[in-house]
Amino acid sequence: MKRTRVCDLFRIDYPILQGGMLWLATAELAAAVSNAGALGMISPFAGMKRDGDPVENFQRQIAMARKLTKRPFGVNIPLDLEQSGLLIELILKEKVKIIITAAGSPHHYTEVMRKEGIKVFHVVSTVKQAESAESCKVDGLIVEGAEAGGHIGFDEIPLFSLIPQVVDAVSVPVIAAGGIADARGVVAAFALGAEGVQLGTRFVAVEENIAHPKYKESILRAQDTDTVITCRKLLPTRNLKTEFTRRLVELEGSGASADKIREFLGYRQAREAQIEGNLGNGEAYSGASAGLIKEILPAIEVIQRLVEGYQKVIKKIT
Numbered sequence: 001m002k003r004t005r006v007c008d009l010f011r012i013d014y015p016i017l018q019g020g021m022l023w024l025a026t027a028e029l030a031a032a033v034s035n036a037g038a039l040g041m042i043s044p045f046a047g048m049k050r051d052g053d054p055v056e057n058f059q060r061q062i063a064m065a066r067k068l069t070k071r072p073f074g075v076n077i078p079l080d081l082e083q084s085g086l087l088i089e090l091i092l093k094e095k096v097k098i099i100i101t102a103a104g105s106p107h108h109y110t111e112v113m114r115k116e117g118i119k120v121f122h123v124v125s126t127v128k129q130a131e132s133a134e135s136c137k138v139d140g141l142i143v144e145g146a147e148a149g150g151h152i153g154f155d156e157i158p159l160f161s162l163i164p165q166v167v168d169a170v171s172v173p174v175i176a177a178g179g180i181a182d183a184r185g186v187v188a189a190f191a192l193g194a195e196g197v198q199l200g201t202r203f204v205a206v207e208e209n210i211a212h213p214k215y216k217e218s219i220l221r222a223q224d225t226d227t228v229i230t231c232r233k234l235l236p237t238r239n240l241k242t243e244f245t246r247r248l249v250e251l252e253g254s255g256a257s258a259d260k261i262r263e264f265l266g267y268r269q270a271r272e273a274q275i276e277g278n279l280g281n282g283e284a285y286s287g288a289s290a291g292l293i294k295e296i297l298p299a300i301e302v303i304q305r306l307v308e309g310y311q312k313v314i315k316k317i318t
Contacts, residue, residue, distance in 0.1 A: 016039070016197055017074075017196060023048075039074055076099075078101075091113070100142060125152065129153075138172065147289065159177070180198075187317075205219050226241050227239065227241065
């Protein structure tokens with residue numbers, strides 16, 4: 001696979017990142033991905049008990065990752081989390097070397113982290129956001145299109161329209177995220193100027209992911225029309241179509257207020273669906289790529305198929 005600036009910045013073999021899925025990105029998953037030559041990511045909430053402490057959980061996850069891999073791994077911090085400042089303090093204390101920030105302004109913490117030698121990438125969904133992030137000296141960008149699972153940008157710009165516009169506007173490396181599940185998507189993203197790819201939904205359906213079997217099986221059964229964007233009054237979110245999302249869409253269509261929608265969503269309901277398998281009572285995040293995912297594989301095999309498939313796709317089109 002093509003070697004890019006992303007490989008050099010992260011000291012990895014392949015410019016492939018595992019998404020930092022809030023409840024699912026555990027040390028075990030991150031280590032499996034990193035040991036295969038890509039970049040595994042850890043989330044503060046991953047593997048945490050329902051009423052656990054994210055800071056304590058995060059510290060345990062970082063320690064576990066260091067036991068399971070000697071390769072680079074990163075951490076994912078949504079900056080809108082109540083505990084984001086405490087989590088950043090822990091990252092500095094633990095001397096974590098790679099961080100992906102999202103859902104907030106990168107101006108808040110980027111300078112202090114880069115002074116400590118941390119590589120900082122920020123998630124963006126518009127050209128304006130990309131230019132703003134570059135202005136505060138991030139090392140690179142995760143450019144996320146509307147095809148992505150979980151939270152997406154308010155403007156819902158498709159990835160393959162967004163990548164070239166961002167690449168034309170900034171000089172830092174761009175990693176493409178949203179709707180990529182196989183080598184064809186990787187080649188297409190690179191053709192548009194990306195220097196890496198991030199996969200989320202594809203890494204839900206792997207053996208090392210702690211996601212509930214019902215959630216994984218729902219991804220395997222999904223077809224092209226089986227995801228839906230909800231919560232446009234709060235923060236647009238792409239989910240699998242379930243009884244829960246059907247009721248949510250009906251509520252939104254009735255003109256319910258943002259507060260009513262928050263009340264329906266409840267607290268940590270995504271965990272209930274993704275970890276406990278109660279898909280009728282929580283959000284089952286999934287990208288539009290779910291229709292491409294047909295089997296649960298070891299993480300290393302997902303990466304090997306991306307790498308080997310990359311050259312096969314290149315040969316077909318040249």
